[in-house]
Amino acid sequence: MSVLPATSYGTAHLQARDALRSLPLLPRNLGVAALIGYRATISKLYGDVCRYYPSCSAYAVGAVQQHGLVRGSGRALARIARCHPWASGGVDDVPPHPNFRYDLTPRGFVVPRRKD
Numbered sequence: 001m002s003v004l005p006a007t008s009y010g011t012a013h014l015q016a017r018d019a020l021r022s023l024p025l026l027p028r029n030l031g032v033a034a035l036i037g038y039r040a041t042i043s044k045l046y047g048d049v050c051r052y053y054p055s056c057s058a059y060a061v062g063a064v065q066q067h068g069l070v071r072g073s074g075r076a077l078a079r080i081a082r083c084h085p086w087a088s089g090g091v092d093d094v095p096p097h098p099n100f101r102y103d104l105t106p107r108g109f110v111v112p113r114r115k116d
Helices: 016-040 042-046 056-067 069-082
Strands: 102-104 110-112
Touching: 016 042, 016 056, 016 069, 016 110, 056 069
Parallel strands: none
Antiparallel strands: 102 110
16 A cells, blocks of 8 residues: 555644534545545555556545545546556646645644634
8 A cells, every 4th residue: 555645644633613614624534534444444455556656545535635525536536547557657646726725634634724
């Protein structure tokens, strides 16, 4: 299983006062949790077989973090469709969201940016 790129981790923590502001992020974080669970269990069985960097599952984590559950899943499915035995492979990073206004936790979850 490949390691997630450094851009998929952060140093933020969810503060109690930001709990209500984080509710809209719940679907995104549930998707991230499901992908992390997949990477910890099923993905380990296959090993590093992806022709791209980051691997398709790591790309999916980054896409959901950056673009939300629906758009991120769409980007991940498009990436999986490009990944086949005849693909040339290479580096294919998730395009950053132009207005990403959140922070990432050390485990990869998305939390509201603090207003300090």
